[in-house]
Amino acid sequence: MKFYRSHILVGISEASLLAGAEEFIKELRKELAKYDLQEEINVLETGPLGFFGKGICLTVYPENITYQDVKIEDIPELVEEHFLKGRPVKRLMLDTTSKYKPRLNYENRIVLRNSGVIDPENIEEYIGVGGYEAWEKAFTQMKPEEIVKEVKESGLRGRGGAGFPTGVKWSFTAPLQVPQKYVVVNADEGEPGTFKDRLIMEGDPHQLLEGVMICARAVGATKAYIYIRGEYKLCIERLRKAIAQAYEYGLLGKNIFDSGFDLDIDIKIGAGAYVCGEETALIESLEGNRGNPRWKPPFPGVEGLWKAPTVVNNVETLANVPFIIKNGAEAFKAHGTPQSTGTKVYTILGDVTYPGLCEVDMGTPLRTIINEYAGGMKKGFRFKAALVGGAAGVLLPERLLDVNMDFANLNEYAAVLGSGAILVLNEHQSIVDLLWSILRFFRHESCGKCSACRNGCQQLYELITKIKKGEGTMEDVDLMLTIADTMFATSFCALGQSPVMPVRSAIENFGDEFQEITKR
Amino acid sequence: MYKEICEKYTPEKDNLLYILHDIQDHHPQHYIPEEAVQVVAEYLNIPTNHIYGVLTFYTMYSTKPRGKNIIRLCESPPCYIKGSTNILRKLKMLLGVNTGETTKDGMFTLELCACLGVCGNAPVMMINEDVYGDLTEEKVEEIIDKIRRGNQ
Numbered sequence: 182m183k184f185y186r187s188h189i190l191v192g193i194s195e196a197s198l199l200a201g202a203e204e205f206i207k208e209l210r211k212e213l214a215k216y217d218l219q220e221e222i223n224v225l226e227t228g229p230l231g232f233f234g235k236g237i238c239l240t241v242y243p244e245n246i247t248y249q250d251v252k253i254e255d256i257p258e259l260v261e262e263h264f265l266k267g268r269p270v271k272r273l274m275l276d277t278t279s280k281y282k283p284r285l286n287y288e289n290r291i292v293l294r295n296s297g298v299i300d301p302e303n304i305e306e307y308i309g310v311g312g313y314e315a316w317e318k319a320f321t322q323m324k325p326e327e328i329v330k331e332v333k334e335s336g337l338r339g340r341g342g343a344g345f346p347t348g349v350k351w352s353f354t355a356p357l358q359v360p361q362k363y364v365v366v367n368a369d370e371g372e373p374g375t376f377k378d379r380l381i382m383e384g385d386p387h388q389l390l391e392g393v394m395i396c397a398r399a400v401g402a403t404k405a406y407i408y409i410r411g412e413y414k415l416c417i418e419r420l421r422k423a424i425a426q427a428y429e430y431g432l433l434g435k436n437i438f439d440s441g442f443d444l445d446i447d448i449k450i451g452a453g454a455y456v457c458g459e460e461t462a463l464i465e466s467l468e469g470n471r472g473n474p475r476w477k478p479p480f481p482g483v484e485g486l487w488k489a490p491t492v493v494n495n496v497e498t499l500a501n502v503p504f505i506i507k508n509g510a511e512a513f514k515a516h517g518t519p520q521s522t523g524t525k526v527y528t529i530l531g532d533v534t535y536p537g538l539c540e541v542d543m544g545t546p547l548r549t550i551i552n553e554y555a556g557g558m559k560k561g562f563r564f565k566a567a568l569v570g571g572a573a574g575v576l577l578p579e580r581l582l583d584v585n586m587d588f589a590n591l592n593e594y595a596a597v598l599g600s601g602a603i604l605v606l607n608e609h610q611s612i613v614d615l616l617w618s619i620l621r622f623f624r625h626e627s628c629g630k631c632s633a634c635r636n637g638c639q640q641l642y643e644l645i646t647k648i649k650k651g652e653g654t655m656e657d658v659d660l661m662l663t664i665a666d667t668m669f670a671t672s673f674c675a676l677g678q679s680p681v682m683p684v685r686s687a688i689e690n691f692g693d694e695f696q697e698i699t700k701r
Numbered sequence: 702m703y704k705e706i707c708e709k710y711t712p713e714k715d716n717l718l719y720i721l722h723d724i725q726d727h728h729p730q731h732y733i734p735e736e737a738v739q740v741v742a743e744y745l746n747i748p749t750n751h752i753y754g755v756l757t758f759y760t761m762y763s764t765k766p767r768g769k770n771i772i773r774l775c776e777s778p779p780c781y782i783k784g785s786t787n788i789l790r791k792l793k794m795l796l797g798v799n800t801g802e803t804t805k806d807g808m809f810t811l812e813l814c815a816c817l818g819v820c821g822n823a824p825v826m827m828i829n830e831d832v833y834g835d836l837t838e839e840k841v842e843e844i845i846d847k848i849r850r851g852n853q
Contacts, residue, residue: 195832196819196834199822199833199835370818371815373778373815374778374816374820375818376820379818413818451718451759452718452721452762453815454758454759466718467715468714468715469713469715469718471755471758472759528820531782572777572778614782615781618777619778621776622776622777622778622815625815626815628758
């Protein structure tokens with residue numbers, strides 16, 4: 182292995198590619214070669230570094246200096262000053278003039294601990310930081326039932342939205358004696374404002390694969406599918422590479438390490454339907470059908486893909502598994518609260534200083550996430566509301582910001598942790614307008630299978646359009662609540678049960694806005 | 702031609718979505734014509750109405766001919782509050798079409814889509830396989846101009 186004096190990590194994500202990261206790396210390497218530094222300084226492509234809307238970002242080790250929004254024109258100065266003369270270029274360093282610095286918080290990360298640190302396209306780097314050790318342990322030292330028990334004990338709950346205990350889910354499937362079982366990874370991330378799974382897959386695809394392998398081993402599945410949305414090009418590319426490497430290293434395939442255990446992982450690409458995030462709809466889609474949800478029970482764990490027992494887990498859920506197996510349930514429980522263990526990845530958007538992602542312990546107050554991890558409101562903006570959980574989320578006003586972000590506490594506010602999307606609105610943005618946009622989204626995405634959702638979404642959209650135009654009355658507002666409640670009670674799947682969340686929270690927490698607009 | 706694409710896949714129903722993606726990607730007008738549906742139905746031994754159901758369910762498929770460049774502007778809440786409506790207005794003006802329509806020269810089709818997962822750079826659109834973010838009206842004009850010039 183070669184030793185370098187310095188490593189430059191360039192964050193590669195959809196966002197930095199947008200800013201021309203590929204061209205940038207080429208130029209950077211060229212410039213380093215000019216000074217004959219190519220043997221001393223290593224340029225690495227890594228996953229997202231953790232803040233967005235900031236163009237191309239670099240971290241330089243061992244100094245641990247982060248540069249943001251670096252342009253190709255800045256390369257000569259950067260190379261000459263920093264890498265030749267050893268003087269960091271202050272003007273390009275991550276802006277820390279705001280009250281709070283962004284906290285990248287690597288020390289507390291589980292899922293994203295390697296993101297922005299290793300080259301996600303190289304299996305050796307993942308192995309180098311302890312990757313696949315959990316898989317080895319699960320494979321050589323643990324019986325399948327012990328794996329299930331460990332995950333159960335860790336208290337890990339699904340990170341896709343509903344928060345069902347993962348170990349319990351696995352325990353339905355594991356004991357079934359059938360010739361074929363499946364693991365399906367739900368990577369059809371479609372909740373507006375959510376892109377945590379994209380970042381996990383872009384930043385550390387092998388960790389997800391390791392989680393899939395352990396899950397397959399635990400429940401006795403020999404085939405796994407990663408169902409990913411077609412728009413996530415970089416994820417698909419990186420996962421494909423990672424899977425190919427895993428085969429090459431003998432981690433996948435037939436009779437893995439002479440154990441008699443087979444496992445194949447395949448990628449399946451979606452075609453654009455929000456409802457396919459619902460597990461039974463996803464299974465329908467995998468089978469080549471319209472993504473209409475199925476009746477439950479039987480649950481997929483018993484009768485799923487091609488009627489075989491199928492464990493469907495979210496990307497973030499499975500990415501937590503290697504840590505649990507390697508370090509034990511107790512180490513995992515050291516994070517979070519007793520009822521909601523571990524960490525949670527959030528994507529924070531809107532008028533905050535550092536929009537981006539953060540991974541913090543479960544139970545961290547929303548106020549801390551917004552003020553400390555996202556650097557508070559942007560200069561000149563005042564906080565009005567946070568939409569937590571995407572379109573199927575709730576709108577929280579300032580006075581509710583102290584809510585602790587865990588399953589139990591959010592439940593009290595009739596809120597959900599959901600997908601981990603936090604959208605921050607400033608005082609000029611209209612709640613009615615935002616709700617209109619949310620309901621337009623639901624109207625479009627309702628699959629049409631059940632009339633409660635199909636008609637309900639349409640009616641909610643018509644009512645909010647009327648209110649938005651200033652033609653509505655408070656009776657219309659009440660009617661919206663009645664419809665949303667009815668949908669919650671009667672819809673076939675979670676999609677139709679969701680609009681009540683934004684509708685109720687908007688009307689209850691920001692009622693004055695509805696009063697005002699209906700009075701006009 | 703459709704037959705050849707089909708034969709890249711085993712004749713099982715779960716390959717339907719991929720065959721349809723493949724046909725659409727290879728069609729110069731980026732859509733799935735009726736003849737193709739017939740071929741696929743025969744190959745997979747499933748009724749054409751099942752295929753039609755699938756085609757019209759997923760937003761990424763089109764049953765109408767489309768332009769060379771497909772613009773998909775995100776209209777989900779995070780992009781909406783960052784002004785995607787203005788971007789849509791600008792695109793309509795620049796192209797002279799409404800949503801769902803194709804320009805007369807067959808260069809562009811304007812579509813709306815749900816969240817693309819690049820919300821950190823809202824408002825966002827995709828043109829074919831490429832993502833464009835942090836859109837402003839000026840930026841949109843530049844992008845469209847550039848594609849137009851590149852195609853001459």
